Amino acid sequence: VYRGSEVVYSLSIGIAPERILRVLQRRALPEGWVASVIDRSGTIIARTRDSQRFVGRKAVEQVIRHLANGREDTIETQTVEGLPAVSSFSRSSVSNWSVAVGAPKAALEAKLYRLIAWSGTGLAAAVALGLWLAARLASRVTTAIRGLNDAALALGSGRPVELPRTQLIEADAVGAAILRAARVLEDTRYLAHHDVMTGLCNRVLFYEVLRRQLAAAERSGGSLAVLAVDLDDFKAVNDEHGHAAGDRVLRAVAERIRQAVRGSDVAGRMGGNEFAVLLCEADATSARQLAERLVLALSEPYGERMPRVSASVGVAVFPEDGADATSLMERADGALYEAKRLGRSRAVAADG
Numbered sequence: 377v378y379r380g381s382e383v384v385y386s387l388s389i390g391i392a393p394e395r396i397l398r399v400l401q402r403r404a405l406p407e408g409w410v411a412s413v414i415d416r417s418g419t420i421i422a423r424t425r426d427s428q429r430f431v432g433r434k435a436v437e438q439v440i441r442h443l444a445n446g447r448e449d450t451i452e453t454q455t456v457e458g459l460p461a462v463s464s465f466s467r468s469s470v471s472n473w474s475v476a477v478g479a480p481k482a483a484l485e486a487k488l489y490r491l492i493a494w495s496g497t498g499l500a501a502a503v504a505l506g507l508w509l510a511a512r513l514a515s516r517v518t519t520a521i522r523g524l525n526d527a528a529l530a531l532g533s534g535r536p537v538e539l540p541r542t543q544l545i546e547a548d549a550v551g552a553a554i555l556r557a558a559r560v561l562e563d564t565r566y567l568a569h570h571d572v573m574t575g576l577c578n579r580v581l582f583y584e585v586l587r588r589q590l591a592a593a594e595r596s597g598g599s600l601a602v603l604a605v606d607l608d609d610f611k612a613v614n615d616e617h618g619h620a621a622g623d624r625v626l627r628a629v630a631e632r633i634r635q636a637v638r639g640s641d642v643a644g645r646m647g648g649n650e651f652a653v654l655l656c657e658a659d660a661t662s663a664r665q666l667a668e669r670l671v672l673a674l675s676e677p678y679g680e681r682m683p684r685v686s687a688s689v690g691v692a693v694f695p696e697d698g699a700d701a702t703s704l705m706e707r708a709d710g711a712l713y714e715a716k717r718l719g720r721s722r723a724v725a726a727d728g
Contacts, residue, residue, distance in 0.1 A: 455478055600693075670689055671689055690726065
C-alpha cells in the first residue's frame with residue numbers, strides 16, 4: 377500500500393521449496409527423468425532428484441541462456457550431474473519461474489531405435505508375405521491362363537466353353553500393404569532426422585552429415601565450413617505476437633536459408649532460433665561471403681507489424697579452426713557470440 381510515493385504496508389507470501397517439490401512429485405516421471413523449478417535468476421528452487429544437493433545452485437549455463445531467450449523450447453544439454461539429456465522447459469508469464477523436465481538422451485534414442493527396428497521388421501514381414509502371396513498369385517495366374525487356353529481350344533472344337541475364375545484381388549491388397557509399410561518406415565526415418573516445423577535437418581542429422589563430410593575432406597585434402605546462425609531480438613516476436621507468429625518467422629527463416637545456400641550445402645535447425653549451415657568444398661573467403669549474404673537475407677522484414685529481427689553468424693573453417701565436428705561447431709559458436717558482443721546483425725569468422 378502506497379501513501380504518496382512511500383510504501384506504508386506490504387504483504388509477502390513465501391513458498392517453501394518442500395511444497396514445490398511435493399507438487400513436482402505428484403506427476404510420476406519415468407525412471408531417470410528429472411524435473412526442476414528454476415527462478416528468474418537461473419537458480420534451482422526445487423528438484424525431484426538429489427534436491428538436497430542441488431537446490432540453491434544455478435542450473436546449467438545452456439539452460440539458463442535458453443530460458444532467457446524464450447518461454448518454451450526443447451534442447452539437447454547436460455544435467456547438473458553432467459549426464460547427456462534432452463530437456464524441455466516452459467516459463468510462467470506471471471512469476472517468470474520456469475519448469476524444466478530432462479529425459480536421458482540414451483533412453484530417448486533407445487526408444488527411437490526400437491521404433492525404427494519395429495518398422496523395419498514390419499516392412500520385412502510385409503515383403504515376405506508379399507513374396508509368398510505373389511507365388512500363390514503366379515500359380516493362380518498360370519492356372520487361369522491354362523483355363524483360358526482350354527476354353528479357346530474348346531471354342532475352336534465346338535465343345536462347351538467354361539471360363540475360369542481368376543481371383544486376383546489379393547495383388548492389390550498386398551501392394552497396398554507394402555506401400556503402407558514403406559510409408560511408415562519413411563515417415564519414421566524423416567521424423568528421426570528432421571525438424572518438423574521447418575523441414576530442415578535436426579541436430580542429430582546435421583552432426584552425422586558434418587562428420588561424414590569431415591572424413592571425406594580429410595581424405596581428399598579439401599576444406600569445408602560451418603556457419604552458426606542465431607536470430608537477434610526473436611524473443612520480441614513471441615512476446616508481442618505469440619508463438620504462432622514466432623513459428624511463421626522460423627519457417628520463413630528456413631526458406632530464406634534454403635534460397636541462399638547451394639544444393640550441395642546442408643542447413644539445419646539446432647533448436648529454438650538457432651540454425652547451422654554446412655558448406656561443402658568452401659574456403660574461408662566463400663564462407664564469409666555467404667555468411668554476410670545470410671545476415672542481409674535474414675534481416676529483411678518478416679511482416680509490416682512484426683518487430684525487427686536480424687541475424688548474427690559465426691564462421692569456422694576446416695582444417696584451420698578445428699579437426700572434428702565438436703571443435704569446429706564450438707569455434708563457430710564462439711564466433712557467433714563475438715558477433716553478438718560486437719552489436720549483432722553481422723558475421724564474424726572464428727579467426728577474428
